[in-house]
Amino acid sequence: MDMSQLQNFIVVAEEENMTKAADLLLLSQPALSRSILTLEKELGVPLFDRKNRKIVLNRYGRAFLLNAKQMMQYWNHAKLNLKELVDPTMGSISIAFVHSLGISYMPSMIKAFKQVNPGYSLSLQEGKAPTIIKDLLTNTVDFGFGTQYKTFPELEYTTLFTDQIVLIASEDHPFVKRNKPITLDELEAEPFISYTPGTELKKLLDSTFSSQNRTLHTVYEGLEINSIVGLVKENEGVAFIADSIVSSINGIQKVEVEGLTIERPIYLIHKKQGYLSKAALTFKEFMLAYHAVD
Numbered sequence: 001m002d003m004s005q006l007q008n009f010i011v012v013a014e015e016e017n018m019t020k021a022a023d024l025l026l027l028s029q030p031a032l033s034r035s036i037l038t039l040e041k042e043l044g045v046p047l048f049d050r051k052n053r054k055i056v057l058n059r060y061g062r063a064f065l066l067n068a069k070q071m072m073q074y075w076n077h078a079k080l081n082l083k084e085l086v087d088p089t090m091g092s093i094s095i096a097f098v099h100s101l102g103i104s105y106m107p108s109m110i111k112a113f114k115q116v117n118p119g120y121s122l123s124l125q126e127g128k129a130p131t132i133i134k135d136l137l138t139n140t141v142d143f144g145f146g147t148q149y150k151t152f153p154e155l156e157y158t159t160l161f162t163d164q165i166v167l168i169a170s171e172d173h174p175f176v177k178r179n180k181p182i183t184l185d186e187l188e189a190e191p192f193i194s195y196t197p198g199t200e201l202k203k204l205l206d207s208t209f210s211s212q213n214r215t216l217h218t219v220y221e222g223l224e225i226n227s228i229v230g231l232v233k234e235n236e237g238v239a240f241i242a243d244s245i246v247s248s249i250n251g252i253q254k255v256e257v258e259g260l261t262i263e264r265p266i267y268l269i270h271k272k273q274g275y276l277s278k279a280a281l282t283f284k285e286f287m288l289a290y291h292a293v294d
Contacts, residue, residue, distance in 0.1 A: 001039060001042055003072065003075055004035070005035050005038065005039045006039075006068045006071055006072055007025070007072065007138045007140075008021075008025060008027070008032055008035045008036065008039075009035075009036060009039055009047065009064075009065075009068055010065065010068050010069060010072065010137065010138050011024055011025055011134055011137075011138065012032070012036060012048070012055070013047075013057050013061060013065050013068075014134075014137060016054075016055060016056055016057060017055070018032060018033060018055055024130060024131055024134045025134070036048070043060075043064070045060045046058065046060065046061075047060055047061035047064060048061055069137075069154075072138055072139050073139055073271075073273075073274045073275065075139075076139040077274075077275040091119070091120045091121070091277055091278055091279025091280075091282070092120070092121045092122075092123060092277075092279060093120060093121070093122050093123070093142050093143070093277075093279050093280050093283045094122075094123040094125070094140070094141040094142045094143075095122060095123065095124055095125070095141060095142065095143050095144075095145065096124075096125040096126075096127055096131070096132040096135050096136075096141045096143070096144045096145070097124070097125075097126060097127075097132070097144070097145035097146060098126070098127070098128070098129055098132070098145065098146040098147070098199075098200070099126050099127075099128075099224050099225050099226075100201065100225045100241065100242050100245065101145055101146070101242075101266070102126050103225065103226075103245045103248060103249070104244060104245045104247075104248040105244055105245070105266075106124070106145070109287075109290065110122060110124075112290065113283065113286050113290075116286070117282060117283075117286070120279045120282065120283070123141075125141065128196070128198070128199055129146050129147070129148060129199065129200045130198070132144040132145075132146055132269075133148075133152065133155070133269075136155060136269060136270065136271060137152065137154065137155070137271075139271070139274070142270060142276070142277075142280045142283070143268060143269065143270050143280070143283065143284070144267075144268075144269040144270070145160075145266065145267070145268060145269070146200065146266065146267065146269070147163075147200045147201075147204070147264040147265055147266060147267065148200065148267060148269070153272075154271060154272055154273070155269050155270065155271060155272060156269065156270055156271070156272045157267040157268075157269055158267060158268045158269075158287075158288070158293060159265045159266070159267055159293070160266050160267065160268050160287065160291045160293065161265075161266050161291055162263050162264070162265050162266070163242045163243060163244055163263065163264050163265075163266055164242070164243035164244075164261075164262070164263055165201070165204070165205075165240050165241070165242060165243070165262035165263065165264060166240065166241065166242075166243045166246065166254045166255075166262075167182075167187070167238055167239070167240055167254065167255045167256075167257050167260075168229075168232055168238065168239055168240070168241055168246060168252045168253065168254060168255065169232060169235075169238045169252065169253060169255050170232055170233055170234070170235040170251065170252060170253075171251055171252060171253050172235060173235060173238070173253075173255075175190075175238070175255045176253040176255060180256075181255075181256040181257060181258040182255060182256070182257055182258065183257075183258050184212070184214055184257065184258065184259065184260065187214075187216065187238070187257055187260075188214055188215065188216060188217060189217060190217065190237065190238050191217055191219040191236065191237035191238070192216040192217050192218045192219065192237055192238060192239065193218075193219065193220045193221075193223065193228050193231050193232060193236065193237040193238070193239040194216070194218045194220065194221040194222075194223075194239070195221070195222075195223065195224075195225075195228070196221075196222050196223065196224065197221070197222065200264070201240075201264070204262065204264055205240055205262070208260075208262050219236070219237050220236070220237065225241065225245075228241070229241065229249055229252065232252055233251040233252060238255065240262065242264075268284070268287050270284070
């Protein structure tokens with residue numbers, strides 16, 4: 001048994017879906033299946049019930065899941081303890097965040113943290129929300145930043161701020177030039193640029209417009225924030241982005257939509273149980289003070 005097998009098992013157990021788990025782990029489905037089967041063979045019991053191509057955690061798997069998570073925690077804590085023994089004045093903090101926060105918010109926050117904590121190093125990862133959650137659950141990262149539709153009882157969510165989601169258009173777009181709010185009817189008729197399916201922001205937008213019985217005219221889908229902004233600049237359509245990054249991007253303007261308000265909470269996320277290093281605790285205290293969170 002190795003740590004990668006434990007991590008694979010934990011993710012499959014959480015998802016109860018081999019395809020989704022393989023995507024999160026960046027493995028092929030056959031490779032992931034072999035890993036699980038090898039682990040079951042070594043343990044001498046099946047961990048899942050397999051019925052009609054579905055995979056469901058059985059009673060042995062449920063019992064082993066808690067142990068697997070504890071072993072992963074002990075392993076990561078042991079590695080961290082050795083690093084701190086080598087140099088107790090230094091520390092490392094691993095952080096994962098959604099792409100939209102990487103344009104303005106994260107650079108500003110990281111700069112402020114390093115100014116008062118120059119001895120600590122930061123390991124940064126950008127990713128989609130499901131990948132961030134997987135990394136938190138398997139102790140691959142210390143903290144995650146993002147918004148969440150689905151919460152996990154093993155994770156602690158602290159609201160840092162609420163981000164407004166606003167419509168943007170090219171500075172040459174007619175919506176910008178007329179300098180007054182547009183209607184939902186006008187928005188529906190406009191070419192719309194959307195996000196990758198399954199991302200938290202796409203879920204939020206789909207839910208918002210579905211609740212109003214509205215359907216946007218999507219012409220591009222499956223893109224990340226930088227590509228979306230680039231297409232908007234070229235007048236290929238309009239899009240929704242976080243208000244917090246609009247001022248840092250040239251060539252676009254906000255467009256007010258009559259009767260429409262879209263917000264998303266941004267959370268600091270970490271494991272409820274388990275060890276947090278001195279560096280990680282310092283970072284959490286800084287974040288709470290940075291946003292004046294009680």
